[in-house]
Amino acid sequence: MASLAVTMKGQITLRRDLLTHLGVKPGERIEFDKLPGGELRVKAARPTGTIDDFIGRHAGKAKRPLTIEEMNEIAASGWAGEE
Template identity: 35%
Template sequence: MQESTLTTKGQTTLPRDVRQALSLQAGDRVRYLILDGGEVRIMRSRPAASLAGILRRDAAEPVTLQAMDDAIGAGACDKA
């Protein structure tokens, strides 16, 4: 288990193992998620620009608007 000390200004240094686990570099931002029971989860914050292309499927053909409309229509009929 990793530990760090809190300064009088409320600052701390993330231990090296934590920085490596989150792939953090100088200037990166982190998020803190407060869980029930007083636990806190630390996550690397990613700018929206870093998500560009995350859903890209190079081997697949682009889906046409007509194909999307057909799929929506078929799904709506299945639930009726």
């Protein structure tokens, strides 16, 4: 079982092996569920957006048609919570 230290600000840092186990990459989010007995369930937050959110968010911003690579970048940044 992994043990983590809590900082004076009440923060913890998850080690890379734990993040890899969760499948979490930089910029992605983690969810916690409170369980009885002072336990927490940790899981990777998965994107819940729709294609309408994607299209509406970026409507009118492109001066030219986007490449597939550019669309993938925009989608990944939006799902990671970046603006």
